């Protein structure tokens with residue numbers, strides 16, 4: 123199946139040199155090679171942001187949607203053809219701000235979609251406003267006196283919404299991120315990977331160095347990924363030490379499993395020419 127080079131587009135990404143987005147793109151391509159993914163059956167869906175450009179630079183199918191709308195589009199694609207490998211990507215502003223409602227409901231629904239969030243704790247594309255994960259007190263263009271609100275906690279929110287695979291990665295550790303993405307794709311159900319992704323142009327606080335000094339891997343401790351209470355505790359560890367790795371994993375039925383309509387074949391392959399919708403159309407006229 124695909125080689126890394128085959129997944130690489132002729133066009134070069136326009137991200138700033140040194141941006142954490144580069145590491146995420148590399149990790150995603152390496153993970154697709156690792157799992158032997160068929161690029162013609164893989165769709166990468168993005169919202170709007172610097173991160174939202176990612177589908178343009180990977181040789182799979184892609185969809186650049188609207189701000190905060192990567193997940194509705196990704197879920198629709200998966201329900202229309204559940205044989206596709208569907209991966210949604212986007213920023214923290216995209217997914218945890220304007221897209222927050224979709225984020226929570228997609229997780230409790232457990233559609234078999236993977237969601238990689240480029241969490242740089244800032245709005246990158248719009249040049250440096252505070253985002254939902256920006257730290258309290260952070261001075262940005264939109265918060266010149268320091269941010270008043272507490273940040274949202276994506277890992278804790280995912281656990282509360284019964285997300286069946288919850289992980290955090292770091293764009294500065296590509297081999298580790300490849301493992302997380304591979305595990306997420308192999309997991310049957312919705313998977314969140316919140317990726318610490320330094321924005322080297324607008325986030326002067328959460329830098330590569332900041333994370334290199336703090337991150338440690340859960341799998342190198344005696345952590346049990348099936349223990350939800352322990353996962354909640356770990357979700358609130360943020361400061362001198364920041365855990366990365368799989369926080370929680372549970373097997374449960376996917377949304378698609380519960381739909382008898384698609385149990386035999388994907389919706390897109392079902393015949394619809396024998397369905398009479400004239401009465402329905404009349405109702406709406």
Ligand SMILES: Cc1ncc(C[n+]2csc(CCOP(=O)(O)OP(=O)(O)O)c2C)c(N)n1
Pocket residue numbers: 170171172173174189212213214215216217240242244245246247248253
């Ligand atoms: C409905 C709507 N509101 C606002 C915008 C402007 N806008 C574009 S990207 C963005 C935020 C980008 O930040 P983030 O989602 O964190 O992604 P990043 O650029 O950091 O990767 C905003 C507010 C928009 N495109 N559409």
Ligand code: SF4
Pocket residue numbers: 136137138140141142143172173242246247320321322323324
């Ligand atoms: S503005 Fe920030 S997030 Fe956007 S490409 Fe540059 S470094 Fe990356």
